Amino acid sequence: MCQSSFHPFLQALPKCEHHMHLEGALTPALLFQLASRNNVQLPSTDPAYTSHETLLARYSRFSSLDDFLQYYYFAFSVLIHEIDFESLAWDYFQHASKDGVLHAEVFFDPQAHLTRGVTFATILRGFTAARKRAEAELGLTSELICCFLRHLPPLESVHTFNLPEVQASFDAQEIIGVGLDSSEKDHPPSLFKEIYGPAKTRGLRLTAHAGEEGPAQYIKSALDDLAVERIDHGVRLVDDPQLLRRVQQQGTMLTVCPISNVVLRGAESVKDVPIRKFLDSGIKFSINSDDPAYFGGYILENYCQVQAAHHLSVQDWETICRNAIEGSWCPDGRKQVMLKKLAENIKDWGSRVHD
Numbered sequence: 001m002c003q004s005s006f007h008p009f010l011q012a013l014p015k016c017e018h019h020m021h022l023e024g025a026l027t028p029a030l031l032f033q034l035a036s037r038n039n040v041q042l043p044s045t046d047p048a049y050t051s052h053e054t055l056l057a058r059y060s061r062f063s064s065l066d067d068f069l070q071y072y073y074f075a076f077s078v079l080i081h082e083i084d085f086e087s088l089a090w091d092y093f094q095h096a097s098k099d100g101v102l103h104a105e106v107f108f109d110p111q112a113h114l115t116r117g118v119t120f121a122t123i124l125r126g127f128t129a130a131r132k133r134a135e136a137e138l139g140l141t142s143e144l145i146c147c148f149l150r151h152l153p154p155l156e157s158v159h160t161f162n163l164p165e166v167q168a169s170f171d172a173q174e175i176i177g178v179g180l181d182s183s184e185k186d187h188p189p190s191l192f193k194e195i196y197g198p199a200k201t202r203g204l205r206l207t208a209h210a211g212e213e214g215p216a217q218y219i220k221s222a223l224d225d226l227a228v229e230r231i232d233h234g235v236r237l238v239d240d241p242q243l244l245r246r247v248q249q250q251g252t253m254l255t256v257c258p259i260s261n262v263v264l265r266g267a268e269s270v271k272d273v274p275i276r277k278f279l280d281s282g283i284k285f286s287i288n289s290d291d292p293a294y295f296g297g298y299i300l301e302n303y304c305q306v307q308a309a310h311h312l313s314v315q316d317w318e319t320i321c322r323n324a325i326e327g328s329w330c331p332d333g334r335k336q337v338m339l340k341k342l343a344e345n346i347k348d349w350g351s352r353v354h355d
């Protein structure tokens with residue numbers, strides 16, 4: 001928890017989260033519990049898996065996105081049954097709700113489960129059960145975004161996209177859109193046109209990770225080649241002033257993940273995440289947790305660390321939260337409810353906070 005007098009204000013802000021991977025909510029505690037329940041052998045050759053403590057210690061010293069991804073994908077092996085996916089998502093929704101999240105648009109990586117023999121129905125039923133429970137018990141609404149893995153051959157993504165059960169989930173509006181994630185370097189967005197073209201035609205919402213470890217050029221490619229509406233991360237936008245102006249003029253929203261950028265070595269500290277630059281340039285962005293179980297912070301911790309590093313004003317936070325609400329892919333009625341809460345919150349806290 002941050003110490004500043006801003007903490008209660010940040011806690012109470014009505015939040016929308018747009019960039020978190022449900023599999024990134026798999027805490028060491030849940031990993032060990034599911035490994036034991038499902039008889040999954042953890043690798044004895046890696047001392048990181050000795051205990052919760054050693055695993056957490058290893059998670060605190062990732063050297064890059066790819067270093068993180070090997071632990072992230074390995075951990076998928078404990079997710080086997082519908083109830084495992086439900087427990088994982090429910091764990092996240094409880095954390096998110098405590099942090100003031102009213103609406104979450106969450107990613108998942110079906111390809112990395114299908115290749116292990118877990119069916120799409122198993123994943124979707126588990127996540128859907130948790131989403132329904134979160135709405136009923138926590139008042140937290142959510143949407144699912146189906147991500148494709150850029151480290152695999154693009155044709156495998158096309159195959160997954162075209163699976164009848166995947167297409168049926170789009171028809172049933174159980175999944176709102178598509179995303180692109182995993183190892184970024186040398187895997188430009190342009191390779192995935194064959195998914196994004198048809199996805200746009202059938203009315204799905206579009207986003208892609210770009211400019212996390214990869215260059216600003218990948219952000220341009222995501223906009224030009226994939227016609228995305230949002231850019232996940234996008235922090236390398238600061239390297240291309242012309243593209244920055246274009247993103248501002250188009251009103252494309254970035255889903256920024258400050259703690260993730262530091263843990264995965266894209267930024268030296270949260271001070272180096274270009275929050276002030278984006279605010280001053282009129283770039284719309286939301287603040288998100290990415291993989292909270294691996295990076296040591298859910299959404300509120302990201303808000304707190306941004307405040308500690310950038311000393312934002314109440315107006316800055318109002319702008320960030322308003323853009324996050326307006327940039328969400330939920331019905332207008334839901335946005336109005338959240339905007340009203342935001343206005344009340346700013347009125348209540350506006351004159352009471354100081355750094």
Ligand SMILES: Nc1ncnc2[nH]cnc12
Pocket residue numbers: 021024065072181182183209212260290291
């Ligand atoms: N930060 C990240 N970047 C790319 N792919 C991911 N999958 C899970 N977390 C990711």
Ligand SMILES: [Zn+2]
Pocket residue numbers: 019020021181209232290
């Ligand atoms: Zn991500």
